[in-house]
Amino acid sequence: MSNLEKYNAAFVEAFEIREDQLAGLKYQDITAWDSVGHMTLIASLEEAFDIMMDTDDIIDFNSYEKGKEILSKEEYGVDF
Amino acid sequence: MCKVWKFSKHNDRCALQDEFGNEISYKTLNSETRSLFDALGRRCLLFSFCRNEIGSVIGYTAFLNHGIVPVLLNSHIDRQMAHDLIRTYKPDYLWIPEDQVEQFPGMEMVYSAWHYALLKTVDENAYRLNEDLALLLTTSGSTGSPKFVRQSYENVLDNASAIAQYLALDEMERPITTLPMNYTYGLSIINSHLLVGATVLLTDKGLMQKEFWHFFKEAGATSFGGVPYTYEMLDKLRFYRMKLPALRTMTQAGGKILPELHEKFARYAEEQGKKFVVMYGQCEATARMGYLPPEKALEKKGSMGIAIPGGKFHLIGTGGTEVLAPYKTGELVYEGKNVTLGYAECGEDLAKGDERHGILETGDLAQFDEDGYYYIVGRKKRFLKIYGNRVNLDEIERLIKGAFETEVASTGIDDHMYIFVTDGSLEWQIREFIVEKTKLNPAAFKVLTIQEIPKNDAGKTLYKELVQRYEG
Numbered sequence: 001m002s003n004l005e006k007y008n009a010a011f012v013e014a015f016e017i018r019e020d021q022l023a024g025l026k027y028q029d030i031t032a033w034d035s036v037g038h039m040t041l042i043a044s045l046e047e048a049f050d051i052m053m054d055t056d057d058i059i060d061f062n063s064y065e066k067g068k069e070i071l072s073k074e075e076y077g078v079d080f
Numbered sequence: 081m082c083k084v085w086k087f088s089k090h091n092d093r094c095a096l097q098d099e100f101g102n103e104i105s106y107k108t109l110n111s112e113t114r115s116l117f118d119a120l121g122r123r124c125l126l127f128s129f130c131r132n133e134i135g136s137v138i139g140y141t142a143f144l145n146h147g148i149v150p151v152l153l154n155s156h157i158d159r160q161m162a163h164d165l166i167r168t169y170k171p172d173y174l175w176i177p178e179d180q181v182e183q184f185p186g187m188e189m190v191y192s193a194w195h196y197a198l199l200k201t202v203d204e205n206a207y208r209l210n211e212d213l214a215l216l217l218t219t220s221g222s223t224g225s226p227k228f229v230r231q232s233y234e235n236v237l238d239n240a241s242a243i244a245q246y247l248a249l250d251e252m253e254r255p256i257t258t259l260p261m262n263y264t265y266g267l268s269i270i271n272s273h274l275l276v277g278a279t280v281l282l283t284d285k286g287l288m289q290k291e292f293w294h295f296f297k298e299a300g301a302t303s304f305g306g307v308p309y310t311y312e313m314l315d316k317l318r319f320y321r322m323k324l325p326a327l328r329t330m331t332q333a334g335g336k337i338l339p340e341l342h343e344k345f346a347r348y349a350e351e352q353g354k355k356f357v358v359m360y361g362q363c364e365a366t367a368r369m370g371y372l373p374p375e376k377a378l379e380k381k382g383s384m385g386i387a388i389p390g391g392k393f394h395l396i397g398t399g400g401t402e403v404l405a406p407y408k409t410g411e412l413v414y415e416g417k418n419v420t421l422g423y424a425e426c427g428e429d430l431a432k433g434d435e436r437h438g439i440l441e442t443g444d445l446a447q448f449d450e451d452g453y454y455y456i457v458g459r460k461k462r463f464l465k466i467y468g469n470r471v472n473l474d475e476i477e478r479l480i481k482g483a484f485e486t487e488v489a490s491t492g493i494d495d496h497m498y499i500f501v502t503d504g505s506l507e508w509q510i511r512e513f514i515v516e517k518t519k520l521n522p523a524a525f526k527v528l529t530i531q532e533i534p535k536n537d538a539g540k541t542l543y544k545e546l547v548q549r550y551e552g
Binding site: 035037058062 | 286287288289290292293309312313316317318319321322467515516519521522523524
């Protein structure tokens with residue numbers, strides 16, 4: 001599975017949505033992406049990419065696009 | 081004159097501060113609440129749609145101090161539910177964020193301040209209000225049940241004073257909101273801090289948002305409260321590594337925290353010279369009934385502590401006799417001036433007086449140890465705490481039966497509800513429906529199909545048999 005596929009799968013699984021709903025998706029846009037859902041998403045991304053995210057990055061992660069940007073940072077090294 | 085708070089005692093202190101840089105002093109709060117009362121002019125019933133915002137708190141304090149009886153609802157409440165509640169209770173006015181005014185067409189805006197609007201409904205003194213009645217709260221639940229807890233002025237004042245006493249609150253405190261103000265625990269933080277002249281930091285942002293932590297640090301928050309789930313999130317956020325020098329106190333209520341987390345936070349607090357205070361309460365007791373003194377937080381892990389100042393606990397065993405020995409289970413009974421008047425389920429009930437006379441059977445099963453510290457070990461009533469919100473299982477069944485053609489039985493443990501239905505094709509729809517009604521994260525709800533709901537000869541659902549199906 002490519003990194004993008006893994007990234008998308010984490011969202012689809014955590015929020016029970018379709019892949020075509022991901023573009024532009026932001027925190028609190030849907031009921032499932034609240035603080036509870038956020039924790040689920042972060043946990044599954046950490047597992048999928050075998051990383052430990054910093055607190056600042058966890059709370060900065062407020063959209064589908066922003067998340068890609070964060071994971072692309074040097075310390076996580078996920079290429080999309 | 082003012083029924084609860086004497087704002088003029090703290091005139092120049094800052095009362096409320098929000099994340100957008102707005103601040104208002106106690107003097108301004110006093111004058112704002114008076115102007116709002118002048119627009120209302122008389123004691124009446126009002127629905128207040130709450131957010132953690134200055135306008136919302138101005139409204140709430142104006143209503144309590146001047147004898148207007150508010151029903152506090154979350155501003156995000158399902159619209160249909162809001163309309164149903166209005167039809168049931170016929171309030172004279174609504175106090176609502178200005179951006180939600182269009183949800184109530186045909187109501188005239190008669191006053192506005194701090195982005196909140198006072199709307200006049202078509203009703204006028206529809207029901208008699210008992211003279212002791214101060215406010216009405218939902219029982220932490222969000223299923224739209226018309227059942228409210230009736231709290232008196234004495235309840236609010238007595239409980240706020242007791243909290244201020246055992247937490248040793250003073251005017252230097254700066255609590256930051258982490259819970260909705262229409263939720264009894266969130267409200268108790270506002271009530272107790274305004275009593276001592278402290279500054280309440282208001283935000284609707286959550287723990288998972290950068291803006292929340294920015295405000296927390298900038299404004300130098302000294303305390304916050306959290307339900308068990310809040311502490312699970314803080315744990316995952318690696319809270320222990322954050323630099324929060326101003327933070328002095330963390331309180332926990334709204335359900336039983338996992339003993340491992342209790343220990344982690346108690347240890348962190350001890351090492352950092354902060355306080356971690358586990359507490360116990362219910363909306364039916366205004367808010368607070370018990371607390372674990374912070375110096376005992378590690379030693380008495382898993383305990384919710386002792387009764388608050390002015391209150392008393394005892395246990396009633398099966399057969400109605402008092403439990404006098406340690407480590408024996410009984411129903412926890414609380415006595416104190418903060419025990420509320422009773423419930424209201426319709427407009428006529430607002431005229432009712434005190435039905436509990438200072439005694440509350442909590443519905444929680446508890447034990448005490450040889451030092452008299454209490455431990456919650458179970459629950460008599462059929463409800464779950466989902467992320468700190470009380471959700472009544474029978475109410476969930478009633479809602480589903482009202483909307484779908486299926487047999488249904490719901491059970492589970494805190495933060496995990498299992499809903500059994502006999503029509504498998506409805507699984508998905510029912511889950512969506514419950515999420516929509518409760519406004520809680522779908523992760524908490526599982527809908528499972530079963531051929532037949534197990535029942536005894538009298539037709540009562542055998543929930544214990546269902547438990548095996550999700551534990552197995």
